[in-house]
Amino acid sequence: MENKTKLSIAILLNSVIVVLQIVFGLYAHSMALITDAVHNFQDVVSLIIAYVAVLFMSKKPTESRTFGYLRSEVMAGFVNSAFLMGAVFLIVISSIERLFNPVEVDSIYVIVMGGIAFVINAFSAWLLGFHHHHDHDHEDLNIRAAYLHLLSDAGISLGVVAGGVMIYLYGIHWVDPLISILFSGYIFRETLPVLKKSYFILMEFVPQGFDTEKIKNVILSFPEVKDVHDLHLWALSSKDIYLSAHLVFESNVTVKEFNTVLEKIKKTLEKEGINHITLQPETEGYTCRYSY
The missing domain is CATH 1.20.1510.10 (Cation efflux protein transmembrane domain)
Incomplete structure (x- = not known):
């Protein structure tokens, strides 16, 4: 019903x-x-x-x-x-x-x-x-x-x-x-x-049951990813968990290679209960003024 x-x-x-x-x-x-x-x-x-x-x-x-x-x-x-x-x-x-x-x-x-x-x-x-x-x-x-x-x-x-x-x-x-x-x-x-x-x-706090440090380590477990920053984890409802992050790759990474890694990361994060994922690729040496 x-x-x-x-x-x-x-x-x-x-x-x-x-x-x-x-x-x-x-x-x-x-x-x-x-x-x-x-x-x-x-x-x-x-x-x-x-x-x-x-x-x-x-x-x-x-x-x-x-x-x-x-x-x-x-x-x-x-x-x-x-x-x-x-x-x-x-x-x-x-x-x-x-x-x-x-x-x-x-x-x-x-x-x-x-x-x-x-x-x-x-x-x-x-x-x-x-x-x-x-x-x-x-x-x-x-x-x-x-x-x-x-x-x-x-x-x-x-x-x-x-x-x-x-x-x-x-x-x-x-x-x-x-x-x-x-x-x-x-x-x-x-x-x-x-x-x-x-x-x-x-208040867009990190959803209960999630650990940003753990999520960051999951992403860093992929050898192609050199660093993760500007990571945000929040929820819009009790069922919709969102994540956005900037991923640092080596300067010679291609778009095709990034897409391959991206799909692998998304599948892994979905198993963690995150169902809306936005990842921005960056190369080493690039500085984002919003980083922390």
């Missing part, structure tokens, strides 16, 4: 959750359900952002946008993760306050609506996370961030249900915020790597 279809289903299901939780939250005077509805609404917005990013990703490059919209995946992933981190922080603060000032709710409505929200959120998270969250090196950061948003809602909804059950059986109001804090800790741990990875890509 395509990402656009998955996101469309998730948006529809979560919109239904928001409406139902607000209606029943007001009817039952339940702040817990209304708070969960607000968090679900935030996820609907993030899913819409993710959907728009997927649409942009499918657009082809143009003369004025030669890279197309490859970076939209990373930008959406960064924004979603950043908002989620902020939401988790606010949830923890609110949960700590409720530990000391419990809010009474109609537990039956909380259990039923929280259960429905949990099932729908868990299904939506599974739908987006399936085949994505197991491969952290080649995952789609946009879909990954959307998956984490839905996972956070599923966890919070489960906390609402558990709290409702405890309130119904024992009248213990502090269980609900305690469970929310525990889930928030898990979500924070899962979200931080996505935020960090997307930030690194946006």
